[in-house]
Amino acid sequence: MFSFGNLSFLRKQESIKNMQTKDLHSWDLSYSQAIALQKSVACKVQFTPLKKLPKLIAGIDCAFSKDGKKIIAAVVVLKLPDFVPAETTTALRKVTFPYIPGLLSFREAPVCIAAVEKLKTGPDIFIIDGQGIAHPRRLGLAAHLGLFFNKPTIGCAKSRLTGYFEDPPLEKGAYTLLKDKKSVNQNTQYAIRDYRCSS
DNA sequence: GCGACAG
């Protein structure tokens, strides 16, 4: 039986845009409730194209203390298009949530948010160390933070969480699709379910 | 029922 905190912002799914950092600390929900809430939030996500080119881009990554009891987030803001460093911040929190594949947000989002809230500049877009919508419920850490910040985010994970893919050619701009089965069959479906029209 | 599984 699991019981975890840090889920109130999902509880307030009807007002994602107004979520506050303080909302991240007060509720205890079960593992299955957390999953249900991720699905519920993902239902409401809509994609909107960028209207103008970003001028500031931020990168976020987390590290842990040697004893594993503290989590540290660092944010680096770069000016575009020349990538000149503009600002950096860090934040440190106690670790309050275990690592569970699919629920990384509840472990890393709070400290990431704390670090971003220290920024004096307002980045137009974020690159985040984790999956975005390439997630079983379309709500990886990067997608989650994108909703929280109400800004575009790019999930930049170092390995696969869900689905299968073939390595793309080693050429600039090359890509392959994430599929739902370990197969070279071209007819396999796209791995990332769309929750916008389902429960 | 069993394996897979971001950081």
Place this chain on the structure above:
DNA sequence: ATCTTGTCGC
């Protein structure tokens, strides 16, 4: 994530 050891490629 972090640590440690073993293997591989340049």
